[in-house]
């Protein structure tokens with residue numbers, strides 16, 4: 001019997017079988033950010049332990065830092081400065097590199113790591129952050145851990161990990177116009193439930209996944225955790241190798257040739273057996289948007305808010321009622337046409353260059369509707385610079401979008417930047433829980449083109465009508 005890609009990567013990194021369904025795995029890279037990484041570094045210090053390979057650990061300042069131009073260590077989030085400064089000091093003491101405020105490589109950790117060539121195909125990579133799975137888009141085995149585990153990984157370059165079950169999600173056929181990776185993953189979660197991936201490492205395959213850009217594959221993998229999966233990945237191919245080539249921390253010279261020869265073999269065997277298989281015909285995927293407070297509360301953009309009584313069970317029905325109340329909606333409401341207060345393009349889900357290009361194509365020559373606060377936060381300062389080199393910032397700003405410095409920003413409210421109470425926001429982020437983007441803020445998850453189209457219209461709108469395809 002052949003092996004799946006996840007099984008192959010697992011075997012390569014397995015140091016010891018601990019005999020209880022867990023293995024000790026070798027960890028190639030440890031990533032940290034100032035929110036949880038600070039705790040990992042502090043824990044390590046308290047235990048009197050050193051970082052085993054400081055050159056294999058990296059810190060990004062992303063969660064707490066402000067994204068307004070002219071920012072400093074001072075933060076809107078009360079107490080935020082301490083997180084930033086303590087992390088910086090602890091990293092310096094441990095000899096760990098920091099992509100700090102003011103560094104032209106600063107940005108959201110899951111954007112920065114691939115972009116810098118830190119995440120590589122076949123590598124194991126951990127970070128005390130649930131969206132570490134984003135980096136599976138390059139064919140890395142990347143997963144989120146807790147701060148205590150991060151301290152362990154820093155001290156030993158290993159981790160005890162429970163063997164996951166394997167799942168293959170195959171997207172067959174071509175994507176219809178106006179449909180992208182965000183719609184694919186929302187469609188999957190809506191169809192199989194927000195718990196559908198629990199306990200699995202998912203490999204995304206199929207012609208539609210092969211056709212995606214490397215950045216879009218990261219969007220797909222980013223939300224594997226919103227499907228409750230342990231992680232998600234896409235096997236590296238020629239596109240991936242091309243994408244990684246020349247990145248600052250990627251191998252160079254002979255090492256590069258060796259790496260490429262190895263990466264070419266990183267595929268699931270033809271006779272690999274998965275614990276679960278899901279097939280999706282891409283012709284069935286429409287631009288998709290959430291109406292409620294779970295990623296599974298997603299429907300085609302042209303659809304309506306479903307009735308709570310049509311949920312699968314009483315608990316789900318109750319969750320739907322609560323979501324309707326929080327979102328200020330009722331069963332049967334059309335999504336298209338719902339007036340909005342905010343539009344947000346950013347986050348580790350959808351803030352890379354192709355996302356900004358796609359949104360700019362909708363915004364070009366148009367204006368954000370009166371009363372809509374529209375914000376674009378590029379995923380990294382490198383993305384920002386690349387976007388500016390093509391003039392995308394001019395398009396965003398002329399349309400009436402704020403054009404910010406990089407960071408997590410309004411993806412996640414922890415006392416810092418946020419939208420207002422009761423405000424309805426169409427957002428390219430990955431979580432629509434209550435209060436996620438601000439106290440009482442109502443978040444509708446969608447693709448960057450849907451966010452752009454809605455910002456222009458002043459209400460939830462179909463991007464296809466703006467792209468001349470609808």
Ligand SMILES: CC(C)[C@H](C(=O)O)[C@@H](O)C(=O)O
Nearest residue numbers: 035036063128129130131412
């Ligand atoms: C703060 C951090 C630990 C958290 C996560 O783990 O994902 C955040 O990034 C999020 O998206 O909610």
Ligand code: SF4
Nearest residue numbers: 131347348408411412
């Ligand atoms: S952008 Fe959002 S989802 Fe991504 S790491 Fe930051 S807070 Fe978490």
